[in-house]
Amino acid sequence: MQQKELISGLNLLSNADMVLVNSPLRDYGQRPKDDYEVLPPMGLAYIATHAAQHGHNVGLIDAEHHGLEQARLASMVNNLNPRYVGINVFTPTRTQALRFAEQLTPDLLLIIGGPHATTLTERTLREFSEVHSKVILIRSEAEIAVTALLDGKRAEQIPGAFWLENGRLSYTPGLSVPNNLDELPQLSRKFLANDPSVDRHTGRIESRVLTSRGCPFNCTICAGARDVLDLPVRNRNAQNVAQEIQGLVTDDNVQSIRFVDDLFIASEKRVRSILDAMNNVGISNLFWDSTGRASILAKFSPDLFDYLKANGASEIALGIESRSERLRKRINKQASLLEIEKSVNELTRRGIKVKGYFVIGIPTETRAETLSTLDFAKQLSQDHVGFFRSSVFIFRPYPATGEWNYLVKSGFSEDELLSMHAEGEGERAKHEVLPTQQFGECSPEELEGLLSQHDMWQTNFLH
Template identity: 35%
Template sequence: MPHLPLISGADATRTLDALFINAPLRDYGQRPRTNDYTLPVLGMAYIATYAQRAGFTVGVLDAEAHGLGIDETAKIVNEAAPRWAAMNLLAPTYEMSARIASQLDPAIALMVGGHHAKALPDRILADPRMVNLRALVLGEGELRVAALLEDEQRRRELPGVIWRDPILGTRATGIADPQTNARMLGPDINTLPYVNRAFLPQDPYQAAPTTTDRRIAASRGTDWLAAAALNGHQEANIVGSRGCPYNCTFCGAAWSANPDVKIRVRSPQNIIGELDQLHAEYGTTAFRFVDDLFLGVRDVIHEHMKAFAETGIGDRYVWDATGRINVLDRLSDNDLDTLVSNGLREVALGIESGSDRILKAMDKRIDAEMTDRVARRLLAHGIGVKGYFILGFPGETRVDLDATVQHIRTLWDIADHNPGDLRASVFEFRPYPGTPVWTTLTEAGHDPDALLAYGDVDLTQDGADESMRQRDEFNFSVGIQFGDVPLDQVRTTLAMLTREQHERNHGGPAAAA
């Protein structure tokens, strides 16, 4: 099979039933990528793994991980000649996906899914570059993709599958037995096979030791987990749940944008089984839970930590997770001690803003004082915090922006006086279709075409080139000023904060201050 080294998980002796394509975030044929790591496409790998277990020959072409250009990606797909090409559509990369699709051999059937497909299905069906599109899958795809690979005509009986009638030009939708809808649309995640990591070219991966790793290693002496921390862990990404009960207005996972998604949490035994499998196969000792909110429900946290303690997870592994500030605020100090003893290394928090007015507009259900309190307690327990922040949110004033800058610096100061470390990851606001704020903006008169005109932003004029290197893929904008602060000033602030965080990471001036 041509280009086999770039197609992950494929059997070279068999014809591909499906090739899953993760489009590049920009056309690297025009400008080579600068970062050397991107998050693995776990959702795509879940679908590929399920299809493989169902007996189909599949592979994953992660054009972002390999830094491929549009033309090269399309060439690889055409030479591999799968029966189906499958794409995960995201708003910032839709143009990349559509350009690849326009170059595919007409003999290759195309299926698509993802947040963008779910939010704007008719727009995608009408795109002339998607002429080969034979199935648009809304929501979680494991069971329905396998059914489509078995027989394309099964789309007529599958819920949440849409296509355009080639003769009439009208939208056609599968009609399923209502009793099968729930199972097809929201599979029991405890029965899904563990992700076959052969489909992920960069996961597991060797990570450099963090500040928290060094602290843990020093406290543990000479045991093998301490040695792993000092040398850098073999790390893997993992999903512990699906769905989110919150409605943050900017987020594609908001419940109002996903009324069909039932919140499901994997059992602790199921999760522990995957941790142990990854350790046995790859020597993995660190894990990163990347689902929307792994630490998002207090009762679930207690259940998982009880099982983690009973199986000695904290003696064997470290792990990072996403968390919800208002939930963590209700945990006791004993709860935080339990998290630490069970291996928690860092929590990623959607702090977003230092302005209570903006936090209310975002429907975050938190305030800056709560964030300060939660971060202080986590850091005091030696738990690292990765805080996400958004600049330029609709309606943001200079006072709001300054409050966010001050909030970040206050949190850095708290970290400087506690054993835990704080990393600030700052982004320019960008609207995603299907989210509550998208509806607000379009109802206010914003042109959807303008809201979808994503482009990458060059911050080198503000001296942020090196500091942006590891997050090159996230630096996107639609070029619209949504608040009161001019866009160039938003970007100058973004570059300043990112540069300061970079200096803190590397012991520069900010770290010494």
């Protein structure tokens, strides 16, 4: 692919004000990217949209989607010589983001942000400052702060900006997050390489839409939990959401929307307001997928499930996590088994698919609990053939979550916990990341073996 096709949204005829990079999970120069779908970097695209609205020339390179090798990525950015380079740092992409920073021309100004930078602020700033000389870290949502930097403000004038001064941590107190999401410009998809795109399972043209930021819940395994982000939930006005979707349908022939909110079905009132607003602007025959929560769905009336189906609900993702009541309580997923089963039944019997997320290897998990969770994922697939699929993950701690804090108190070092997000080598590099620490009764090797067996079973079962 030519260089200009790899940079979304940038006007190549004038100097670049900023190049944003969606960090790759691995260096794809060493091993090509496997064929998996990458969610578009919505946060970076919102930053680019906001900056562009203020007259800045911004481009976005989705290095993960394109499967770019590090050397090419760094040389592209260095050649563009923008006023600022921005990169998002997630805990799983931290290592590659650091490698990228290391290869930047020394006088380029680097802005780092994202969930990992927000939760392990000082450590992350110091790590990046060791490999690159000019680094500013922006905590939390960054569109307002980044535009302010591009407008010429100094970090000292921007709440939520952190930097090192002669090795000493300096920062401007507060955050620069938008309180009213409706005041943000509508997301410009010219910055996204794969949105809209054709969904590989359904063949429909799909676009992703964010209707809210934040989650009211506090699951102890989740990097998006309320206490981790420390921000209130902010909803976009339903009419504003409907306008965005109407534009996607009219201009891009979009047939399906994936609501990528942390929790889209947060209440009956909220979901009704969005679907009603879509109806009011004449949107029909549109499918949608979203996230939901069993404890909320189980309280919905049969009429409401009918309404979801009649208004395009196609697949709902539920974080079921564990069959063990003890563990679900521990991680603050307080749906009962009855509520989980009721939600799955009510959805699937109407032809709405369910994607169930499960986690094994949670701290204190016994072997019996691990096996029971895997059995539960199997059982739900067998009970709802064609309408239930499971995604099982091995537990990995994310900074500032309840489980991370518990593990640190139990004696694990930050390095040990971060090693759970490191890449494997050789044969073991087939997996994106490897479990390295043991938090429950099963060893990392045992969990890996059980997960492979489950994945193989699911592949054979579904085909």
